Amino acid sequence: MRNKIAILVSSIVFALSSTQAVKSESITLGWAAWDPANALVELSKDFTAQTGIEVNFEFVPWPNFADRMLNELNNKGKTFDLLIGDSQWIGGGATYGHYVKLNDFFDKEGISMNDFSDATVYAYSTWPKGSENYYALPAMGDALAWAYRKDWFDRPELNSEFKAKHGYDLGVPENWDQLYDMCTFFQGREIDGQVRYGAAINTERGSEGITMGVTAAMYAWGMQYENPSKPYDMEGYFNAPNVVEALEFYKKMYEDCAPPGHSDAYMVANLDAYKSGQVAFQMNWYAFWPGVSKEDADGRVTGFFANPSQKVSAATLGGQGISVVNYSDKKDLALQYIKWFAQPDVQQKWWDLGGYSCHKDVLGSPDFVNSAVYAQGFLDSMGIVKDFWQEPTFVELMLPMQEHVHDYVVNGKGSAKEALDKIIEEWVEVFEADGKL
Amino acid sequence: MKNKIIHKAKGLSDRAVAWIFITPTLLLLLAINIYPLIYAISMSFTNFYANKLGREIKWVGLKNYAKILGKEAIWERMQITASFMFWTLLLQAIIGLSLALLLNKKFKGNELLTTLIVLPMMLSPAVVGVFWTYLYNPQVGLFNYIVNFFYDFGSFDMIGSSTLAPWAIVIVDTWMWTPFTMLICLAGLRSIPNYLYEAAEVDRANRLQQFIYITLPSVLPFLLLALLFRGIENFKMFDMVVELTSGGPGSATELASIQLKREAFEKWKTGYSSAYAVILFVTIFGFGNVYVKVMNKIKDR
Known part of the structure; x- marks a missing residue:
């Protein structure tokens, strides 16, 4: 009997110790809950197979993503070993010491930033901008782009009606004026017995939605946040006449082209509006295009194009780099993951599974452009991307922009110039408090 | 030992x-x-930022308070909060009391009806916020359909319009919390002894007189108590409105507590938002105290 008990006890002890051994060989990765995250889960199985290190994931829905993750970082939380944080967080991540500086690690492991697309290294990895201090490895390239109902565009009767009205063919719009023409053409039009609308555009108030939409227009109108030769000098730049015009145009787009009730919409709402056949266009991130493309059925054919130009070619930057959290107890395991992830063949598989690799070998491969209908657009976009402020104070800068732009575009309060002036006023306050002005 | x-x-x-x-x-x-x-x-007297830990914390005296009280945006939020409270409390008092009067009558199915009416109160405010966004949808929403069934206003957007959005949150809060005022009023009505009415009838008081001189005074302390609870709750209303409108369009439904949360836990202006929180605390504490005094006076009468 005694022996039996001894065996039982020792087996329990063994079981406990072995589960602990497994536990210590695991890392946790945090990201947003969206399509590419599922691809990453799939991809990471290879990492576990090769190294025996389990990867746990915690994905947070986009509206709460920044809140959840930035709280975690500010509290020096140990939940995450790896974080695929949004591009704008890099300033704070570096300045407040949330992210591990990766230069020495890259040098030691022979990981070269020259192997990654220059725009993505600049956007996702460096702080201060343009320096060679790396706090992340470019993980997911992304930009704001457009999807449209190619099947409707290809209908001869619609095309001839459009051409008679506007003098050119229905097709990928060359600029925002054409985009507007096409959107208004579909607004309220009955196709196959259902009323359709122009475009599902970003109008969300709570997090970053409307900013990520309106800047797509502003960048195309050549907006600059600040005086290029005098940092943080925004007067006469951010509220210049071209920016006012862009903001007014976006309001016109919202009023004349959006489906009814599209007043607080971002990624998911745009996808839903498109999926239910309400709209001819949707604005969204490249990250969703593999999913949208796959869902084409019942005659729906989707075409994709990069953000149209107006005065210049430009697109709103999305996407993220992968960083090691400074408060993690398993930084060495996390670094192993980054080393593995940086390999060209893993990057190729990442693209194949639906993630957007930033590796030059993948993007430059002769098969890349033909590997997906949106691949060329992605390449074009990544060459012209611009991002919101990446300052450590970026949330403080984002909130007034959200408020005043939403107040003008959706709420119809005041003028475009007034909205921009108010934003600058609050931005000046933020930069003054931060000692930048 | x-x-x-x-x-x-x-x-x-x-x-x-x-x-x-x-x-x-x-x-x-x-x-x-x-x-x-x-x-x-x-x-609240410092310039502390909880996300900038290495930064020196400076004593700024009353600067935060001066800044808040001098800011037009803050007063706008206070007005939005005040109007939200005024309309929700008024509607909940009137509808809650009326429902309680109806349910106080003995009829078949009385209990079942009470349970059904109380249901909205048992839901989570966040869930209520989310599903009302669907009800308010201008294309498929049930709310818009019902309104247009009685009078055709055409397409309207409760959440996207600055004139309608404040009413959108008032309607949802009233829908959800009227049962609460109703329950408390009902408890008040049931506590009125029957002999008071019998005596009144002997004195030939008509129904209206009975209501004004017996029912209303007896039920008033209960109603006021319910409104006190509702007032405190609605002053710090957050979840339901965030889910419903995110404070939009623009800032048309951004209540003081939503703005406070954004200053404190998104911008991380800890010092500034502490001052804001203190101001809100003093306001509700002051109002609460005065209210309780008035309520006690009414009770004593």
């Missing part, structure tokens, strides 16, 4: 025993209620 303790305990006065029992609670209260309050007050 055991006997010694028992002996000692027996020698304690009632007051001492009371203190022994109450001390743990008191300490807990001090630790989780009073200490944070004092800490927040002291923070």
Whole structure:
């Protein structure tokens, strides 16, 4: 009997110790809950197979993503070993010491930033901008782009009606004026017995939605946040006449082209509006295009194009780099993951599974452009991307922009110039408090 | 040893025993209620940012308070909050009392009906916020359909319009919390002794007179209590409105508590938002106190 008990006890002890051994060989990765995250889960199985290190994931829905993750970082939380944080967080991540500086690690492991697309290294990895201090490895390239109902565009009767009205063919719009023409053409039009609308555009108030939409227009109108030769000098730049015009145009787009009730919409709402056949266009991130493309059925054919130009070619930057959290107890395991992830063949598989690799070998491969209908657009976009402020104070800068732009575009309060002036006023306050002005 | 303790305990006065029992609670209260309050007050005089830990914390005196009280945007939020409170409390008082009067009559299915009416109150505010966004959808929403069924206003967007959005949140809050005022009023009505009405009938008082001179005075303290609870709750209303409108369009439904959350936990202006929180606390505390005094006076009458 005694022996039996001894065996039982020792087996329990063994079981406990072995589960602990497994536990210590695991890392946790945090990201947003969206399509590419599922691809990453799939991809990471290879990492576990090769190294025996389990990867746990915690994905947070986009509206709460920044809140959840930035709280975690500010509290020096140990939940995450790896974080695929949004591009704008890099300033704070570096300045407040949330992210591990990766230069020495890259040098030691022979990981070269020259192997990654220059725009993505600049956007996702460096702080201060343009320096060679790396706090992340470019993980997911992304930009704001457009999807449209190619099947409707290809209908001869619609095309001839459009051409008679506007003098050119229905097709990928060359600029925002054409985009507007096409959107208004579909607004309220009955196709196959259902009323359709122009475009599902970003109008969300709570997090970053409307900013990520309106800047797509502003960048195309050549907006600059600040005086290029005098940092943080925004007067006469951010509220210049071209920016006012862009903001007014976006309001016109919202009023004349959006489906009814599209007043607080971002990624998911745009996808839903498109999926239910309400709209001819949707604005969204490249990250969703593999999913949208796959869902084409019942005659729906989707075409994709990069953000149209107006005065210049430009697109709103999305996407993220992968960083090691400074408060993690398993930084060495996390670094192993980054080393593995940086390999060209893993990057190729990442693209194949639906993630957007930033590796030059993948993007430059002769098969890349033909590997997906949106691949060329992605390449074009990544060459012209611009991002919101990446300052450590970026949330403080984002909130007034959200408020005043939403107040003008959706709420119809005041003028475009007034909205921009108010934003600058609050931005000046933020930069003054931060000692930048 | 055991006997010694028992002996000692027996020698304690009632007051001492009371203190022994109450001390743990008191300490807990001090630790989780009073200490944070004092800490927040002291923070409110600094330029502290909870996300910039290496930064030197400077004493700024009353600067935060001056800044908040001088800011037009803050007063706008206060007005939005005040109007939200005014309309929700008014509607909930009127509808809650009317429902209570109806349900106070004895009829078949009375209990079932009460349970059904009370249902909205049992839902989570966040869930209510989310599903009302669907009800308010201009294309497929049930709310818009019902309104247009009675009078065709055409397409309208409750959440996207700055004139309608404040009413959208008032309607949802009223839908959800009227049952609460109703329940408390119902308790008040049931506590009115029948002989008062019998005596009134003997005195030939008509129905209206009975309502004004018996029902209303008896039920008023209950109604006021319900409104006190609702007032405090709605002053700090957050979840339902965030889910419904995110404070939009623009800032048309951004209540003070939503703005406070954004300043405190998104911008991380800890010092500034502590001052804001203190101002809100003093406001509701002041109002609450005055209200309770008035309520007690009415009760005494």
